[in-house]
Amino acid sequence: MTYTEASMNTLRQAGDELADATVATLFERGEVGKLNTLLRHVSVAGAPLPDGLPDVAREYLARTSVPPAWVDWDEMEKARLFFIDNNVHISTALSFASMPACYVIPHVARLLSATHSLKYPSKRMAETGQFTVYLMQPGAFEAGSRFIPAAQKVRLLHASVRHHLKREGRWDTASLxxxxxxxxxxGGQMLFSLLVLDSLHRLNIHMSVDGAEAYFYAWRVVGAMLGVDQDHVPKDLESARQFFDLYMTRHMGPSEEGVQLTRQLIDLYEEVVPGTFFDPVVAALIRYLVGDTCADWLDVPRTSWDTAVKAVPGLLGVLESIEDHSPFAAWALDRVGHLTTLFELSSLTRGRVMHYAIPEQLKKDFGVSSAVPRTRRWTPPAPTLGTER
Incomplete structure (x- = not known):
């Protein structure tokens, strides 16, 4: 599929018909508050739905309770093993590349600042981390899992934001x-899949082609569960590169909201890192992964660690080589990565399960070792700067 300015403009006009209709009916009937209360009891797939759930919500949950029929479960298992093998690196990429890249798109930063208080960035980071962990659990799409209910609620959350902004006239639909x-x-799907893979490559993490493709595939499934139109989504990494390059060049730039969100993100992780000596590493790592131009737009401070952090890929490359040649080292490093990810997530969630709810109003101030062999090392698809516009 070839993406052009015209095709991207068409995608800017479309939302999520099913979720949008569900949310509109809930607001029209004044049932959002009751739904949010009852949705707290909908936490695992396959459990009986609570009594008193609005009919329109019950129908929505039924229609979105199963994954797409086209899912390749062997590919999903490869993705799960890829995550186990690289979970700490993936968490690093999500935190210090994907999230700042969201903030460098001004209208996305504005949306995030409208739906998540700038004073509590840990909430969004905790939700993102928890969502990813749910996705990569065994049986994520089976009865008893937490992923499907989380995806259903996130989809309703997105529809609620669309509802508020359009109803209240707080969004310039004509231009945006x-x-x-x-x-x-x-674009969000690319930020959490392709950009993560790019970041792992930049950190010198050893990835097989099969592992990288499976991880990207898993996020295609996530996109489908969140209401992404499968007729237009990139199906492979090459078309993903074409879409992502065009998307970012169309929209990225500086914004006040992006600067505020980035500052809060840096402060958050400086609090997570024990002591203060390593605090500058957070900003240095963001700058290394997103590049100087984006980092300057986001007012990421330059620190004495900017040069030192460039040695990280070399160190990680040595550890990766040891892991490649030693099953015991692979097991030990995977275990350390698992525990590190759990520590980070528990620090962000304070040990609580994060609940997704439909906001009734927006902010007032809106402006195991891997079974995937590491042969055929993955390298990022080439940039498509010559993409047809």
């Missing part, structure tokens, strides 16, 4: 298109 439109949802 539909809030959380198909282009932005696909």
């Amino acid at each position: 298109g539909t809030p959380i439109c198909q282009e932005d949802m696909i």
Whole structure:
């Protein structure tokens, strides 16, 4: 599929028909508060739905309770093993590359600042980390899992934001298109898949082609569960590169909201890291992964660690080589990575399960070792700067 300015503009006009209709009916009937209360009891797939659930919500949950029929479960298992093998690195990429890259898209940063208080960035980071962990659990799409209910609630959350912004006239639809439109949802999918793989490559993490492709595939499944139109989403890493390059060049730039969100993100992780000596590493790592231009737009401070952090890929490369040649080292490093990820997530969630709810109003101030062999090392698809516009 070839992406052009015209095709991307068309995607900016489309939302999520099913979720949008569900949310509109709930607000029309004044049932959002009751739904949020009852949704707290919908936490695992396959459990009986609570009594008193609005009919329109019950129908929505039924229609979105199963994964797409086209899912390749062997590919999903490869993705799960890839995550186990690289979980701490993936968490690093999500935190210090994917999230700042969201903030460098001004209209996305504005949306995030409208739906998540700038004073509590840990909430969004905790939700993102928890969502990813749910996705990569064994049986994520089976009865008893937490992933499907989380995906259902996130989809309703997105529809609620669209509802508020359009109803209250707080979004310039003529110039910006539909809030959380198909282009932005696909762009988000690329931020959490392709950009993560790019970041792992930049950190010198050893990845097989099969592992990288499986991880990207898993996020395609996530996109489908979140209402992404599968007729337009990239199906492989090459078309993903074409879409992502065009998407970012169309939209990225500086914004006040992006600067505020980034500052809060840096402060958050400086609190997580024990002591103060290593605090500058957070900013240095963000700058290394997103590049100087984006980092300057986000006011990421330059620190004495900016040069030192460039040695990280060399160190990680040595550890990766040891892991490649020693089953015991692979097991030990995977275990350390698992525990590190759990520590980070528990620090962000304070040990609580994060609950997704439909906001009734927006902010007032809106402006195991891997079974995937590491042969055929993955390298990022080439940039598509010559993409047809």
